Amino acid sequence: MFHPSAEMKELQRSKPVVQVELPDGSTSWLITRYDDVRQVLVDPRFSRAATVGRNVRRIGPASASGDSILSKDPPEHTRMRRLVAGAFTARRVEALRPRVTKLVDEFIDHMFTLPQPADLVENFSLPLPVQVICELLGVPAEDRHIFHEWSDGILGDESRDPQEIEEAFARLSGYFGRLIATKRAAPGDDLMTALIAARDAEDRLSEAELVGLCLTLLIAGHETTANQINMFLLVLHEYPEQLERLRANPEMIPQAVEELMRFAQLGTSGGGLPRITTEEVELGGVRIPEGAAVIPVLTVANRDPALTTDPDRVDVARPLTTHLAFGAGVHHCLGAQLARMELQEALRGLLGRMPRMELATPADELTFKNGMVVRSLRALPVRW
Amino acid sequence: MATWRVAVSGECVASGSCLGIAPAWFARRDDGQSYPTSVLIEENAAVLDAAACCPVEAIMLSDAETGEPIELA
Numbered sequence: 001m002f003h004p005s006a007e008m009k010e011l012q013r014s015k016p017v018v019q020v021e022l023p024d025g026s027t028s029w030l031i032t033r034y035d036d037v038r039q040v041l042v043d044p045r046f047s048r049a050a051t052v053g054r055n056v057r058r059i060g061p062a063s064a065s066g067d068s069i070l071s072k073d074p075p076e077h078t079r080m081r082r083l084v085a086g087a088f089t090a091r092r093v094e095a096l097r098p099r100v101t102k103l104v105d106e107f108i109d110h111m112f113t114l115p116q117p118a119d120l121v122e123n124f125s126l127p128l129p130v131q132v133i134c135e136l137l138g139v140p141a142e143d144r145h146i147f148h149e150w151s152d153g154i155l156g157d158e159s160r161d162p163q164e165i166e167e168a169f170a171r172l173s174g175y176f177g178r179l180i181a182t183k184r185a186a187p188g189d190d191l192m193t194a195l196i197a198a199r200d201a202e203d204r205l206s207e208a209e210l211v212g213l214c215l216t217l218l219i220a221g222h223e224t225t226a227n228q229i230n231m232f233l234l235v236l237h238e239y240p241e242q243l244e245r246l247r248a249n250p251e252m253i254p255q256a257v258e259e260l261m262r263f264a265q266l267g268t269s270g271g272g273l274p275r276i277t278t279e280e281v282e283l284g285g286v287r288i289p290e291g292a293a294v295i296p297v298l299t300v301a302n303r304d305p306a307l308t309t310d311p312d313r314v315d316v317a318r319p320l321t322t323h324l325a326f327g328a329g330v331h332h333c334l335g336a337q338l339a340r341m342e343l344q345e346a347l348r349g350l351l352g353r354m355p356r357m358e359l360a361t362p363a364d365e366l367t368f369k370n371g372m373v374v375r376s377l378r379a380l381p382v383r384w
Numbered sequence: 385m386a387t388w389r390v391a392v393s394g395e396c397v398a399s400g401s402c403l404g405i406a407p408a409w410f411a412r413r414d415d416g417q418s419y420p421t422s423v424l425i426e427e428n429a430a431v432l433d434a435a436a437c438c439p440v441e442a443i444m445l446s447d448a449e450t451g452e453p454i455e456l457a
Binding site: 043044091322337 | 395397398399400401403404405412415416430433436437438439440441457
């Protein structure tokens with residue numbers, strides 16, 4: 001659960017740029033070294049837009065991928081990204097910190113009223129980021145019980161019936177369509193209202209792009225952070241000396257969040273979204289032809305000895321921030337600063353107010369939901 | 385056409401966003417942080433996009449003559 005596979009490590013050592021056959025019979029190039037992965041993410045010759053209509057791994061339904069910000073290249077990507085970038089800058093995120101600190105306290109207060117063991121997923125790691133992204137976007141957070149199942153469906157992986165993913169997407173799109181209509185009639189002070197204005201007053205978005213962007217922000221804004229909170233706790237309980245160090249030195253939390261981001265694997269596959277080459281490219285001394293699918297394997301790149309010494313050891317004091325857990329280049333996680341802040345405040349709250357928290361179920365007996373592109377825990381029972 | 389001064393502050397978190405949006409105008413140092421390939425440039429839409437998309441607002445654009453910051457919105 002805590003390390004990239006031995007096969008991936010071996011590829012990184014001996015065949016860092018290699019063509020492989022995937023389980024579905026298609027071929028892709030796997031890229032496993034840090035420098036090469038970073039180049040794939042940053043270099044415009046590795047295109048996301050060219051993946052639309054191709055048989056490559058994707059998030060969400062095939063039918064909508066062309067409208068998604070995740071499947072665009074500059075300058076189209078830049079047009080959409082500029083509309084939302086301002087809401088997620090470090091400065092704007094810092095202004096949200098007091099609110100997040102308060103929410104962390106409230107969720108922990110509530111947990112103290114529950115019988116033990118209590119489920120951390122249901123009572124903390126999921127509702128916290130849901131509340132934050134909902135307030136930012138202007139979505140009623142109490143609708144979590146309505147939209148969360150659709151959100152899970154959209155994050156389905158290739159083992160799922162594609163029709164199920166299409167239906168989940170249609171339902172969540174319908175939900176956002178109604179919400180957007182309500183906000184058109186009664187604008188709020190939120191990001192969705194700003195995006196509606198960009199669509200209606202300035203024609204900077206199509207209607208499908210507007211719905212797709214809201215939906216992407218909602219999903220990416222909570223399932224990832226929720227499960228990183230879970231994964232961080234699992235890693236810290238696997239390495240109790242690191243947990244003790246952090247409890248004793250909470251000022252190390254921002255650094256620890258970077259190290260835990262580098263170390264923990266959020267995605268089921270460990271790979272980033274595939275790219276397609278727009279021309280022949282030489283990468284790590286290997287020629288990749290035009291039109292080839294390329295998968296940058298982020299998790300193993302973060303364990304490259306060329307990035308940092310002793311990379312398979314978790315060290316909450318490691319002075320390193322150039323990991324690739326948020327990706328890089330134009331698709332670098334829009335919510336990276338927000339995620340960092342939420343993860344810092346979540347750890348600060350949990351370690352500070354539940355200093356004796358322990359897992360009520362051994363880590364190897366915990367189960368992830370089936371068929372998801374992120375490793376999403378069903379439950380995380382804890383005592384404190 | 386105005387001349388701009390381009391600078392990248394120490395706030396840079398090595399997201400590589402500018403390298404993807406305006407590859408001719410930014411490059412990466414060994415420590416991962418970005419730097420402008422030219423400090424003085426003719427006003428340029430891609431550089432403006434890169435500054436507007438930087439997650440930590442580390443790219444600072446100013447009018448080379450007056451020193452006035454360039455509006456990003």
